Amino acid sequence: MAMAIDSAFDVNFSSYSTTTTITTTTTEDDPACTWNDWGSPIVDWDSLSRERDEFQDLIESMMDDGTGLELARVGHETSNSISTDTMFADEETNGGDFKGLRLVHLLMAAAEALTGANKSRELARVILVRLKELVSPNDGTNMERLAAYFTDALQGLLEGSGGGHGKHLITNGPQHHRDEHHQTDMLAAFQLLQDMSPYVKFGHFTANQAILEAVTHDRRIHIVDYDIMEGIQWASLMQALVFRKEGPPTPHLRITALSRGSSGRRSIGTIQETGRRLVAFAASIGQPFSFHQCRLDSDETFRPSAIKLVRGEALVINCMLHLPHFSYRAPDSVASFLSGAKTLKPRLVTLVEEEVGPIGDGGFVGRFMDLLHHYSAVYDSLEAGFPMQGRARSLVERVFLGPRIAGSLARIYRTREEEDSCPCSEWLAAVGFKPDNISFANHCQAKLLLGLFNDGYRVEEFANNKLVLGWKSRRLLSASIWTSPDSDL
Amino acid sequence: MFQPKKPSTMNSHDRPMCVQGDSGLVLTTDPKPRLRWTVELHERFVDAVTQLGGPDKATPKTIMRVMGVKGLTLYHLKSHLQKFRLGKQPHKEFNDHSIKDASALDLQRNAASSSGMMARSMNEMQLEVQRRLHEQLEVQRHLQLRIEAQGKYMKSILEKACQTLASENMATGGYKGMGNQGVPDMGAMKDFGPLNFPPFQDLNICGGDQLDLQHMDRPSVDGFMPNSDNICYGKRRPSPYSSSGKSPLIWSDELRLQDLGTAPPCLGPQDDPFKTEQIQIAPPPIDRSTKIESISEIYEAKPLLSGDGIGEKKFEASPKLERPSPRGAPLQTERMNPVINTGSVTQGRNSPFGLSIANI
Numbered sequence: 001m002a003m004a005i006d007s008a009f010d011v012n013f014s015s016y017s018t019t020t021t022i023t024t025t026t027t028e029d030d031p032a033c034t035w036n037d038w039g040s041p042i043v044d045w046d047s048l049s050r051e052r053d054e055f056q057d058l059i060e061s062m063m064d065d066g067t068g069l070e071l072a073r074v075g076h077e078t079s080n081s082i083s084t085d086t087m088f089a090d091e092e093t094n095g096g097d098f099k100g101l102r103l104v105h106l107l108m109a110a111a112e113a114l115t116g117a118n119k120s121r122e123l124a125r126v127i128l129v130r131l132k133e134l135v136s137p138n139d140g141t142n143m144e145r146l147a148a149y150f151t152d153a154l155q156g157l158l159e160g161s162g163g164g165h166g167k168h169l170i171t172n173g174p175q176h177h178r179d180e181h182h183q184t185d186m187l188a189a190f191q192l193l194q195d196m197s198p199y200v201k202f203g204h205f206t207a208n209q210a211i212l213e214a215v216t217h218d219r220r221i222h223i224v225d226y227d228i229m230e231g232i233q234w235a236s237l238m239q240a241l242v243f244r245k246e247g248p249p250t251p252h253l254r255i256t257a258l259s260r261g262s263s264g265r266r267s268i269g270t271i272q273e274t275g276r277r278l279v280a281f282a283a284s285i286g287q288p289f290s291f292h293q294c295r296l297d298s299d300e301t302f303r304p305s306a307i308k309l310v311r312g313e314a315l316v317i318n319c320m321l322h323l324p325h326f327s328y329r330a331p332d333s334v335a336s337f338l339s340g341a342k343t344l345k346p347r348l349v350t351l352v353e354e355e356v357g358p359i360g361d362g363g364f365v366g367r368f369m370d371l372l373h374h375y376s377a378v379y380d381s382l383e384a385g386f387p388m389q390g391r392a393r394s395l396v397e398r399v400f401l402g403p404r405i406a407g408s409l410a411r412i413y414r415t416r417e418e419e420d421s422c423p424c425s426e427w428l429a430a431v432g433f434k435p436d437n438i439s440f441a442n443h444c445q446a447k448l449l450l451g452l453f454n455d456g457y458r459v460e461e462f463a464n465n466k467l468v469l470g471w472k473s474r475r476l477l478s479a480s481i482w483t484s485p486d487s488d489l
Numbered sequence: 490m491f492q493p494k495k496p497s498t499m500n501s502h503d504r505p506m507c508v509q510g511d512s513g514l515v516l517t518t519d520p521k522p523r524l525r526w527t528v529e530l531h532e533r534f535v536d537a538v539t540q541l542g543g544p545d546k547a548t549p550k551t552i553m554r555v556m557g558v559k560g561l562t563l564y565h566l567k568s569h570l571q572k573f574r575l576g577k578q579p580h581k582e583f584n585d586h587s588i589k590d591a592s593a594l595d596l597q598r599n600a601a602s603s604s605g606m607m608a609r610s611m612n613e614m615q616l617e618v619q620r621r622l623h624e625q626l627e628v629q630r631h632l633q634l635r636i637e638a639q640g641k642y643m644k645s646i647l648e649k650a651c652q653t654l655a656s657e658n659m660a661t662g663g664y665k666g667m668g669n670q671g672v673p674d675m676g677a678m679k680d681f682g683p684l685n686f687p688p689f690q691d692l693n694i695c696g697g698d699q700l701d702l703q704h705m706d707r708p709s710v711d712g713f714m715p716n717s718d719n720i721c722y723g724k725r726r727p728s729p730y731s732s733s734g735k736s737p738l739i740w741s742d743e744l745r746l747q748d749l750g751t752a753p754p755c756l757g758p759q760d761d762p763f764k765t766e767q768i769q770i771a772p773p774p775i776d777r778s779t780k781i782e783s784i785s786e787i788y789e790a791k792p793l794l795s796g797d798g799i800g801e802k803k804f805e806a807s808p809k810l811e812r813p814s815p816r817g818a819p820l821q822t823e824r825m826n827p828v829i830n831t832g833s834v835t836q837g838r839n840s841p842f843g844l845s846i847a848n849i
Contacts, residue, residue, distance in 0.1 A: 187650050191643060205635060235642030236635035243634070277649070281642055440621075444628045463543060 099134070100143035106131050107147055108369060110154050115364040115413070121158060128155050137402065138394050142379040145397060150372060153406040157413050189399035190325050192392050196382050198453045199477055202446060202469045203323050204233040206479035207350035209442040211316050212240055214348040214483075217247040220313035221254065224294075224346075226337055227320055227329065228257035231274040238278075238287040252288040256307055258337070260296050300333035302340040315346040321424065322354035322477070324378070324400045328407050334424055342431060342484065349433055349482040353424050355468060355475040367412045375405055377474035385454040425466065425480045433482035435465030443467060524565045533558065534569065544574045 106127055113124035128151055135148040194200050215221045221241075223234075234255060242250055255278065259271040275291040282289035294306050309315065319338065321329060341349065357370040378401060382393050429435065438461055446467050450457040458470045466480035515525040526534070537555040541547035549566035 183650055184654060187647055191647065194639075194643070201636065201639070204639070205632070208635070230646055232639055232642055232646075236638045239634055239638035240631065273649075277642070277645055281645065285638075441624060441628050444625055445632050448625075448629055448632050462545065 100141060103131065103134060103143055103147040104372070106134075107150050107154070107372065108365065110151075111365045111368040114154065114157060124154070124158055128158065137398065138391075142376070142383050145394065146372070146375055146379050149375075149397065149402040149405045150409070152402075153409040156406060157410060160410075185395070185399055186325075189396045193324055193396050193400060196386050196389075196392070196396070197324075197378075198449055198457060198469065200232070200323055200325070201449055202459075202467075203320055203352035203477060203479055204236065205449060206438075206442055206446055206467055207318060207320070207352060207481075208233065208237040208240065209445055210350055210436070210438070210481040211237060211318070211348060212244065213439055213442070214316065214436075214481075215247075215251070215314045216244070218251055218314040219248045220252045220310065221316065222256065222310065222313040223254070223316045223318055224256045224258070224307060224341065224344075225318045225320075226258055226334070227326060228255070228271065228274055229320075229326065231255075231257075231278045233318070233320065234278055235281055238282055238285060238289065242285050242287050250286065250288060252290075253282070254290050254292065254310070254313065256292040256294050258296055258302070259293050260300060296333075300330065300336065302333075302337040304340040304343045307344065309344065314348075315344055317341040317344075317346045317349040319349065319351045319424070321352060323352065324396075324404065328404075328411075331424075335427065338424065338428060339431060342433065345484045347483065348436065349428065349484075350479070351424055351428065351482065352477065352479045355470070355478050357475075364412060368409070371405065371408055371412065373474060374476065375401060377471040377476060381454065381456060381471040381476075384456050425478065428480075428482050432485050434485050435463065436481045436483045437464050438467055438481065524561070526569060530558070534566075534573070538570070538573070544570065 110124050110127040110131065113120050113127060131147060131151040132155075135144045135151060137145050137148040137152075139145070211221075211223070225233075228234075234253075238253065241253060257271050257274065271293055275293065278291055279289060292308065296302060317338075319334070320326065321334065338349070354374075357373065362369070379393075379397070382396065386393060443459070443461055446459040446469070450459055450469070456472050458472070460468045460470065460475075462468050462478070462480075465482065466478050468475050468478040470476050515527050515530070516523065533556055534552065537552045538544050538547045540555055541551050547570065549563045549570055552566050552570065553561060553563060
């Protein structure tokens with residue numbers, strides 16, 4: 001439990017409140033390390049000596065049995081942290097920051113109660129009730145809205161017992177209840193998401209730039225897209241192909257999109273529609289284009305033989321995961337796809353996935369806090385760019401982020417005993433793909449793209465073949481490129 | 490971005506005198522002896538860093554241990570590691586704030602800090618800088634084009650969806666009552682009380698004066714939103730929901746959308762041509778007739794918002810994309826809707842790409 005608490009306080013709370021700078025890195029690592037070491041800020045607890053506050057009382061009042069020990073420790077330390085807050089905060093924002101922190105601690109306490117050593121579901125229930133009184137998904141600060149979604153997700157866990165039904169639709173498949181969103185909602189939210197944040201564009205453009213560079217001299221290009229969704233990524237690729245200066249002009253582009261037999265695709269339309277759209281768009285700009293579909297089995301194993309290959313074409317595998325508006329794809333499915341793809345000897349593999357913090361052995365609570373931190377950064381990034389458009393952000397949160405939070409949380413909860421699948425990029429390396437360099441132009445483009453948005457976004461290059469997009473010190477999304485070990489480049 | 494501006498210890502202008510100490514370290518002889526990162530030393534450094542798993546995993550402490558060079562302190566390693574991280578590939582360093590000077594500065598810094606490379610002559614560096622600048626400008630231009638292309642594509646999605654909704658609405662005959670709006674996910678949130686506002690029902694994404702009733706695929710949701718026909722782009726409608734009379738969702742003029750420059754416009758209001766700056770998202774009253782306004786509004790707002798400066802540049806940069814269009818508006822939203830008072834955009838242009846919604 002101590003571990004969980006420590007890791008919780010290592011969380012960079014400065015992302016929650018705007019006026020506090022709780023976290024400082026006083027380690028010997030140079031400042032450039034802060035990006036990596038988001039998890040290790042130092043707070044000088046000893047220097048603070050404010051009196052206990054109502055949070056302690058709150059926790060104590062919630063404890064009816066002996067589970068209070070850990071929580072008392074939480075309470076003690078939170079009183080310190082809260083006083084840290086109040087030391088820096090203005091008088092007006094004092095309440096706001098305080099509340100934000102309190103929410104975090106309540107959430108953490110609920111998470112602990114759900115899965116901690118003393119599985120006190122009753123306690124969790126109580127905490128969640130309290131939380132629900134404090135938060136709403138539409139009003140309030142980022143933290144409050146975020147807490148609302150997390151609360152609801154936790155509630156789903158509580159009721160579904162980690163299973164996945166109950167009256168909450170949030171539990172099992174985000175896909176399932178995402179479909180319930182009206183198309184207009186989703187469209188609007190998606191448009192908003194794209195305009196308010198660089199996540200989608202970053203993933204698409206980085207991959208596209210890598211693809212363009214890899215196929216500069218090819219006449220025929222074949223892209224196998226793992227999850228084409230609405231096909232937006234390819235609009236800009238086509239545009240770039242039509243106007244490219246080097247190499248054979250206007251190469252033929254072929255896209256094969258994987259489609260899943262099982263419905264529950266959360267998207268604006270079907271794959272066929274996407275295909276039609278892409279065909280129309282290509283025609284409109286004069287790009288030779290053809291579109292194919294490859295159906296996956298119900299268990300989503302990928303059979304490479306199902307892909308029609310043409311000699312002389314450059315094969316590219318495109319794998320977008322975890323963009324905010326995407327559905328969840330099980331790691332097995334992704335793994336099956338990528339291994340199968342390897343046998344096809346693609347020229348290039350582009351992978352975009354979300355970055356998770358170090359899993360460590362924080363268990364469920366650790367991962368819970370990591371998730372909280374992740375989405376807190378996302379919320380902050382949206383707010384920083386669009387502070388006045390609270391409703392718009394609420395919509396995006398409701399349509400995309402909320403379901404993801406719930407889905408991720410449910411998955412974390414279910415798989416907390418076993419090791420979660422490692423990031424796909426590590427998996428790719430392990431399977432034998434070779435990293436391919438991110439070019440100067442690509443990195444440059446990413447920086448320029450971020451320059452269109454808020455200052456807080458960072459792009460960082462990792463290990464030569466990966467660009468990581470992050471908000472302040474939190475890494476959020478990474479785009480990496482790979483080649484087959486023996487592809488003919 | 491982190492830009493250490495301290496003078497490099499290895500400025501090519503003033504090469505301090507160096508002596509080699511017993512430990513093999515080369516130190517300068519100025520009053521404050523500074524460590525000189527020779528090629529050898531740097532190679533050992535790189536080796537150690539690689540052993541440790543890369544510059545991001547390695548820390549000064551571990552590097553020191555692995556290198557095992559006497560006289561090398563944490564401070565040396567700290568700063569060198571930092572430079573190494575930032576400049577290990579000097580080509581990649583790029584400052585987007587001030588392209589010109591920063592590039593020069595970066596290159597100089599990187600050339601100096603990557604001690605594995607020999608110091609370059611000023612000429613070489615200048616050429617390099619110019620090359621980089623040119624490349625950056627190219628990238629910028631391409632980025633604009635790509636964003637526009639994406640925006641255009643998005644528009645086609647929205648238009649189709651709008652048609653779908655409009656046709657469905659015609660079929661269903663309009664209002665289905667507000668109430669629960671059949672949005673099931675609300676159930677999950679009902680603990681938080683009813684939403685204060687319905688979702689983007691008022692996002693008018695129907696285009697054109699006349700709607701094509703061609704039947705599109707129905708959206709895969711049964712919770713059909715009752716007011717989709719009345720989704721109004723918030724032009725002049727008071728919201729029945731909002732007690733204050735203001736729209737629940739307000740896009741203020743200070744929208745960062747303006748700063749988004751070439752990003753395709755979303756719901757950004759237009760200052761001049763559009764009267765209001767509000768996007769209403771409350772459902773209009775039942776008796777209101779549908780005022781169809783074009784989704785192009787959404788997109789048009791952007792290039793115009795971004796100011797003619799950027800806008801114009803952008804337009805010029807993409808002549809081919811906009812073949813017949815005199816103004817070269819990259820986003821083919823232009824003439825979507827004559828209803829829209831788009832003062833600064835010529836109306837009645839045909840979409841060169843055959844996406845003429847208005848003719849549907």
